[in-house]
Amino acid sequence: MTHRFRRLLFVLLVITGLPAQAEPASLLAGRWRLDPARSTALDGWTAWDLVIAVDGSRVSLRHDMQWRATKRSVTNTVDTAAPSVVPDFFRVEQRHMALYPAKGGTTAVRAAWLDAGRTLRVEADTPIEISQGQATLRLYLEYRLVEGDGSLVLIELHRTRPQPLVYRFTRVIEAK
Amino acid sequence: MRRFIFLLSLVLTTGAWGADSVRSAFVMRWNLDWQVAGGLPEKVLLLSLQGLANRAAPQLYIVHPPEYQWEITGPLFSFYERKHGVKFTELATTEEALTRFAGSGKGYVVWDPAVAATMNVAFTIAGLEDALVVTPALIPLVEKHGLKPIDDLRGRYNGQTDAQIYTDAVARYWARCTHDAIMLLGGHVGAVRMPGMADWGVRQKMFFHDLSANPRHPEELALEQKLFSQLTPGATVFGWHSYGKDTEEQHTTLLSSYGLKMEGLHNLPNLSFNCQFSFTPGFKFTNTHHVARAAQLTAEAKVYLAFVQSDSIGIGVWTKPGRGKLPFAWQVTMNWTKFSPAALEYFHESATPNDYFIGGLSGPGYMYPNHIPADRFPLLMKEARELMAVLDEHILEIMDNSAADGNAGNADLTKETVDRYYATFPDVLGFINGYGPARTRDLRDTRPLLSYEYYIDPRRPRAEVSADLNELIALNATRPYFLLVHVRESNDVNSLVEIVKQLDGPVEVVPLDVFLKLAARNKTYTTRYQDPADPKHFKGYR
Numbered sequence: 001m002t003h004r005f006r007r008l009l010f011v012l013l014v015i016t017g018l019p020a021q022a023e024p025a026s027l028l029a030g031r032w033r034l035d036p037a038r039s040t041a042l043d044g045w046t047a048w049d050l051v052i053a054v055d056g057s058r059v060s061l062r063h064d065m066q067w068r069a070t071k072r073s074v075t076n077t078v079d080t081a082a083p084s085v086v087p088d089f090f091r092v093e094q095r096h097m098a099l100y101p102a103k104g105g106t107t108a109v110r111a112a113w114l115d116a117g118r119t120l121r122v123e124a125d126t127p128i129e130i131s132q133g134q135a136t137l138r139l140y141l142e143y144r145l146v147e148g149d150g151s152l153v154l155i156e157l158h159r160t161r162p163q164p165l166v167y168r169f170t171r172v173i174e175a176k
Numbered sequence: 177m178r179r180f181i182f183l184l185s186l187v188l189t190t191g192a193w194g195a196d197s198v199r200s201a202f203v204m205r206w207n208l209d210w211q212v213a214g215g216l217p218e219k220v221l222l223l224s225l226q227g228l229a230n231r232a233a234p235q236l237y238i239v240h241p242p243e244y245q246w247e248i249t250g251p252l253f254s255f256y257e258r259k260h261g262v263k264f265t266e267l268a269t270t271e272e273a274l275t276r277f278a279g280s281g282k283g284y285v286v287w288d289p290a291v292a293a294t295m296n297v298a299f300t301i302a303g304l305e306d307a308l309v310v311t312p313a314l315i316p317l318v319e320k321h322g323l324k325p326i327d328d329l330r331g332r333y334n335g336q337t338d339a340q341i342y343t344d345a346v347a348r349y350w351a352r353c354t355h356d357a358i359m360l361l362g363g364h365v366g367a368v369r370m371p372g373m374a375d376w377g378v379r380q381k382m383f384f385h386d387l388s389a390n391p392r393h394p395e396e397l398a399l400e401q402k403l404f405s406q407l408t409p410g411a412t413v414f415g416w417h418s419y420g421k422d423t424e425e426q427h428t429t430l431l432s433s434y435g436l437k438m439e440g441l442h443n444l445p446n447l448s449f450n451c452q453f454s455f456t457p458g459f460k461f462t463n464t465h466h467v468a469r470a471a472q473l474t475a476e477a478k479v480y481l482a483f484v485q486s487d488s489i490g491i492g493v494w495t496k497p498g499r500g501k502l503p504f505a506w507q508v509t510m511n512w513t514k515f516s517p518a519a520l521e522y523f524h525e526s527a528t529p530n531d532y533f534i535g536g537l538s539g540p541g542y543m544y545p546n547h548i549p550a551d552r553f554p555l556l557m558k559e560a561r562e563l564m565a566v567l568d569e570h571i572l573e574i575m576d577n578s579a580a581d582g583n584a585g586n587a588d589l590t591k592e593t594v595d596r597y598y599a600t601f602p603d604v605l606g607f608i609n610g611y612g613p614a615r616t617r618d619l620r621d622t623r624p625l626l627s628y629e630y631y632i633d634p635r636r637p638r639a640e641v642s643a644d645l646n647e648l649i650a651l652n653a654t655r656p657y658f659l660l661v662h663v664r665e666s667n668d669v670n671s672l673v674e675i676v677k678q679l680d681g682p683v684e685v686v687p688l689d690v691f692l693k694l695a696a697r698n699k700t701y702t703t704r705y706q707d708p709a710d711p712k713h714f715k716g717y718r
Binding site for chain 1: 423581582583584585612613614615617627628629630631632633635636637639640643644646647648650651652653654657658680700701702707709713
């Protein structure tokens with residue numbers, strides 16, 4: 001490769017910026033397993049795998065959950081290009097609280113890549129059933145790729161909770 | 177007729193020994209070794225001996241270490257000494273126990289630890305034939321005390337399934353067993369088994385089994401359904417389900433669908449002794465009511481919080497540090513008025529002004545009301561009302577986990593079930609529901625029905641518990657907010673005191689009767705029943 005050609009390639013990369021963004025984002029893709037010892041205590045769930053897939057501006061966040069014999073697999077698909085409305089938005093709830101997804105409710109979701117694609121930010125206003133009727137839970141979530149790319153940290157803030165929920169995941173290398 | 181004889185025997189035995197009957201008895205102090213390959217065989221022998229020795233009179237009591245699930249055996253031992261004047265003589269070894277009580281048995285039956293179900297078959301035989309239950313290794317010991325073989329199960333059931341073994345046992349023994357009760361001696365399986373309730377089943381000549389209520393075991397399920405269908409109406413299933421075969425939810429659903437009552441656990445000790453003592457003369461339950469039945473209270477703009485502990489008091493928070501520092505409601509196993517009145521008197525005697533007793537669980541025993549047949553409901557609940565009257569209780573706790581998965585999931589009541597409770601308990605202050613959180617709520621005349629808003633898992637970090645409660649408080653923004661909290665058995669009250677200090681806003685912890693009276697006057701909660709569309713972990717048998 002000549003010196004001139006290298007310069008041309010560099011200029012192209014800077015102009016489009018595509019590889020610099022797409023590459024880290026795709027690093028979030030894959031299966032991640034909760035490390036309970038390094039996470040906020042889950043209540044009512046004993047296992048949690050997070051499966052992330054990126055398709056253009058759409059990011060699917062699949063939650064494979066387990067509690068005793070109960071297994072649930074639920075996917076939230078968010079769009080980093082525009083706000084979206086998600087039916088049956090799944091929230092990893094503390095199951096010993098009387099808070100339930102509102103039946104038939106839809107959730108307004110905004111998502112964006114941050115930190116040159118190493119962080120996915122998701123903001124959601126989700127309707128929940130409470131004993132007094134219905135309320136809106138405002139959620140702020142950041143899925144952050146940790147240095148070394150083998151770990152993922154999920155930081156979850158609620159408008160109504162005085163402290164963050166912090167979950168740490170380890171990448172699962174799946175056999176081919 | 178069999179039911180009459182069973183009740184008569186209880187009446188004749190219960191109440192035989194009041195406080196003024198100074199009498200002697202024997203006590204053994206056991207360790208925690210329940211290994212099949214260790215201490216279990218000797219304990220099985222002694223449990224059969226205890227059941228037989230206590231047939232005619234309360235003679236043998238067992239004190240377990242404080243770490244045993246039923247931690248009250250020590251305090252209750254002292255209670256018998258102090259309040260009933262029992263003079264206990266200690267028996268240090270199995271040899272000593274046999275020397276004193278071998279005459280209670282007519283012989284022995286041999287079980288085979290390699291075929292687990294033979295232990296239960298042997299216990300059934302023990303009750304019917306007055307036999308001690310031994311492993312082959314213990315034969316020389318009992319023969320030394322003059323006992324002869326009555327039956328030997330070695331080889332009889334080799335290679336057979338539990339369904340086959342119990343089918344044979346039903347054919348041989350069921351007709352002679354009481355049909356007013358049955359012993360589900362499951363619980364721990366494998367290397368450790370803990371049949372601490374066996375003395376009671378032997379004394380009362382019950383049929384022992386650990387049949388599965390899991391639809392994955394259709395032969396066992398069918399046999400158990402046959403047995404349940406042949407029990408007398410309102411009979412009691414003592415013991416507990418097998419941890420290796422099915423779930424608590426499945427078994428309680430099954431027995432409830434036959435209108436039966438559950439009384440556990442499988443390791444509940446000393447019923448053969450406890451059932452023979454009445455309340456001490458002049459004793460009468462007087463609950464610490466904080467509000468009159470007809471009172472009307474006005475709620476302020478604040479959060480009202482009430483703590484409840486179920487799971488039976490004897491395995492609960494009662495002996496943990498801090499009791500009395502907060503208002504606390506305790507769900508009493510009401511059936512103990514029949515089987516273990518001294519234990520109830522002990523709890524009552526040691527109650528602080530902050531301890532308040534409520535009835536449960538769902539009725540005169542542990543049962544899931546969504547599955548109780550309509551024609552069985554009135555009679556069962558009449559019994560519950562009578563027990564609540566004896567215990568001076570004004571609130572009933574209901575629990576139906578038939579559709580739940582453990583302490584998470586759907587714990588709601590159908591509207592039909594709620595209608596039945598309101599019709600059957602006109603005099604209660606109200607009802608509470610759930611184990612984990614639930615969302616069945618109602619208010620009719622002055623009687624609210626509220627479900628738990630939160631369940632405190634003893635393993636959950638206290639800071640997270642505080643944050644959870646604060647989040648519920650923030651989301652339920654209308655005041656007053658009625659925050660009902662279920663405290664799982666092994667929590668302690670001291671930690672709850674610290675949690676309450678971390679809660680936001682005006683919060684008042686109030687006794688449960690005050691809580692319900694306030695909730696009756698200011699309904700800030702919705703009315704809701706089980707929605708047929710709500711997810712069900714287990715859909716039942718029909």
